[in-house]
Amino acid sequence: MKQLPRRVRRSVPLKIAAIYLVISILWIVFSDQLVALVFQDGHLITQAQTFKGWFFVGTTAVVIFFLLRREIAIYMNIANDLLRTGQELRDVLDAMPVGVGMADGNTIEYININFSERFGYSLDEIPTVEQWLLLAYPDPEYREAIVGQWRHELEVAREQATPIRPFEVRVRCKNGEVRQTIANTQFIGNRIVVIFTDITERELLRNELAKVQKLESIGMLAGGIAHDFNNILTGIMGNLSYAQILLDPGHPAQGLLSAAEQATTRAVELTGQLLTFARGGEPVKKAVSIGELINESMGLMLRGSKVRGEVDFAGDLWRVEADAGQLSQVFNNLIINAIQAMPEGGRLRVTAGNLRIDDTTTPALPQGNYVCIELEDSGQGMAPEILERIFDPYFTTKAQGAGLGLASAYSIINRHGGSINVTSSIGQGTRFTVILPATETLPDTAEALKHGRGQTVPGDRRRILVMDDEPSIREIAASMLGFLGFEVDTCGDGTEAVAGYAQALASGRPYHAVIMDLTIPGGLGGKEAAQQILALDTQACLIVSSGYSHDPIMADYQNHGFRGVLSKPYRVGDMERVLTAVLSG
Known part of the structure; x- marks a missing residue:
């Protein structure tokens, strides 16, 4: 960049030589005639010839001096312009949000600021292309594959005069970090310029998006499986807990039933993990430390x-x-x-x-x-x-x-x-x-729910309505409630529950509580049925129950008109505790 163009370098001496040649010819042709015309004496002619020679030398020196000074001034102006243009070009390259490197053969002549900041290397650390390849791609197999592909693209571009196809490369930085980049190679004269566009953050976002989409797909499947599995476990766990109550404490089957219940509990924990990333696992948030x-x-x-x-x-x-x-x-x-x-x-x-x-x-x-x-x-x-x-x-x-x-x-x-x-x-x-x-919200210091068994529900036979689409769950729930001293009716969906509740209300024998399944495939679910029952009786005591234990309604049940939650699967003790809390409240 510091050199003058070849055309300019040739024109300066040619101009000076041409001017000197013209002056010399004119002087030689006319100076002798002028001396012979003015002087007749041979001695004077000799002196005049000597003076003429010195005059020619002096005059030529003066003319050449002014010509050279003018040409040097032009030369310096051009050189300064080239230096300024070169610096402006480097400033532009340094301001680019991509890494730029330029090599002449195997020698790396220039890297911009973004290149150094992004990858951590200075020009002194990577003086040659080979040194850069060793540092940037330390894995021999990966380096061989990348370099082979790159050199093949260079040969094709030279032979066919076509653009060089960009390709993605993983560059190892000086600090050990790996950056995902797109390498774009260009020919500029005999030099090769490589532009590295960092796409690491973009790839991270794309990977995150793919991961989220995959989790959402699996979550939908897992949520459905967990819901159905919890319904099955409700029948198993409910019958196991009910059987243990019916048998004497010393009965030989108590140990077997307890072991079976523990195994069922581990299955419940597994469905809980499935529901965590299922579609129904949205968190119910509050300020926490x-x-x-x-x-x-x-x-x-x-x-x-x-x-x-x-x-x-x-x-x-x-x-x-x-x-x-x-x-x-x-x-x-x-x-x-x-x-x-x-x-x-x-x-x-x-x-x-x-x-x-x-x-x-x-x-x-x-x-x-x-x-x-x-x-x-x-x-x-x-x-x-x-x-x-x-x-x-x-x-x-x-x-x-x-x-x-x-x-x-x-x-x-x-x-x-x-x-x-x-x-x-x-x-x-x-x-x-x-x-x-x-x-900035302050945490809630009050206890949201007190655990443990409450006081016993008053002994009169209160009426309970159980709504669930699974016959086995309706059956075991009715058995549990009957054992606890309740009068029980069951139904299969929300429409039947609303009709049954309205009929009981009209007959003067209302239900003291309604246990409602949240999800009824193809029918009226617990959320919608609850709103219709509350429209009939604003004091209705509704309990939501679901295999989707992580559903927001289960955690925020009070804002949906429910007074309690009974998560599936449940035992006799779980049902007793919930009913004690809502009926004694």
């Missing part, structure tokens, strides 16, 4: 393990808008994962701080205030192929794992409007980063 949830999970999960827990929370840690139960499940799963990664013991460090996200922040979340939680263990870490699938449902490296823990955690955090990411490498441990929206 993230520090209290983490401390509770750490104390519970680390008890009896060889792992040492450390916590470091910001003093002014913001609260989060979240479902406390679901977040506890997230932290429990992450802590269990850390414990399993350190079978011989180790350290689990949990930190939490406030985070402000704006348009310049990397996480793909809306602008606002967030709480950032990091859980870092000192385990053996994970290989890249495992890391890529860590949040996939049913993917597990544990012999006894179900592969739902981290998938559920991912789904829960996503439904809370946050993000969860993991970084790990072999021998370096694993770090999970959870980001959740913060809130």
Whole structure:
């Protein structure tokens, strides 16, 4: 860029030589005639010839001086213009939001600022193309494939004079980070210019979207399976608990029934995990202290393990808008994962701080205030192929794992409007980063629900209506309620329930409570039927029951006209506790 064009470099000496030649010819032709005309004496002619020679030399020197000064001024102006243009070009390249590198043969002549900032290398560290290839693509097989493809594209472009096709490459930065880029190669004279467009964030967003869509598809399937499975478990668990009540405490079958009930309880836990990332698992949020949830999970999960827990929370840690139960499940799963990664013991460090996200922040979340939680263990870490699938449902490296823990955690955090990411490498441990929206709402200090058995329901035979589409559930529910001293009627859908309630109300023998299944395939469900019953009797005592235990209506039942919740599957004791609470309230 500092050199003058070849045309300019040739014109300067040619002009000077031409002018000097013209002056010389004119002087030679006319100077001798002038001397002979003026002087007749031979001595004077000799002196005149000498003077003429010196005059010619001096005059020529003066003319050449002014000509050279003028040409040098022009030369300097052109050189300055070229330097200024070259600097402006470099400024433009440095301002580009892409990495630009230029090579002449195997020598790298230039890289722009974005290239250095993005990949971490200076021009001194990558003086040649070969050195750049070794650093950027350390995996020999991947480097060989990329370089072979690139050189093939260069040969085709030279032979056919066609554009060079861009292709995606994974570039290893100086700090070890891998950036996904699109490499676009151009010929400029004998030089090769490569433009790297960083698409790492775009690929992360695309992967996140694909992951969410996959979870939503599986969630729809899992929700339906879990609902049907809970209906089946209701019949099994209800009959088991009812049978234990009917038998004497010392009966030989009591142990077998208790073991069967425990196995059913484990099945219930599995359906709970399925429902967590099913379509019906939306959280019911309120302001909670993230520090209290983490401390509770750490104390519970680390008890009896060889792992040492450390916590470091910001003093002014913001609260989060979240479902406390679901977040506890997230932290429990992450802590269990850390414990399993350190079978011989180790350290689990949990930190939490406030985070402000704006348009310049990397996480793909809306602008606002967030709480950032990091859980870092000192385990053996994970290989890249495992890391890529860590949040996939049913993917597990544990012999006894179900592969739902981290998938559920991912789904829960996503439904809370946050993000969860993991970084790990072999021998370096694993770090999970959870980001959740913060809130200024004060936490509710009152107990939302008191557990345990309440006072006994008054002994007179109160009337209960049970609405459920499953005959087996209606049958076992009627048996349980009969055992508890209630008079029971059953029906199969909401339309029958509304008609039955209206008839009982008109006859002067109203129902004291109605247990309503939330979901009735092909019929009137509990939510709609409840509104119609409340229109008949604003004091109706309605209890919602569903296999979709994570449905928002189940958690926010009071705002939908219900007074209590009976989640499927349930035991005799669960039914007694709920009825005691709503009828004594």
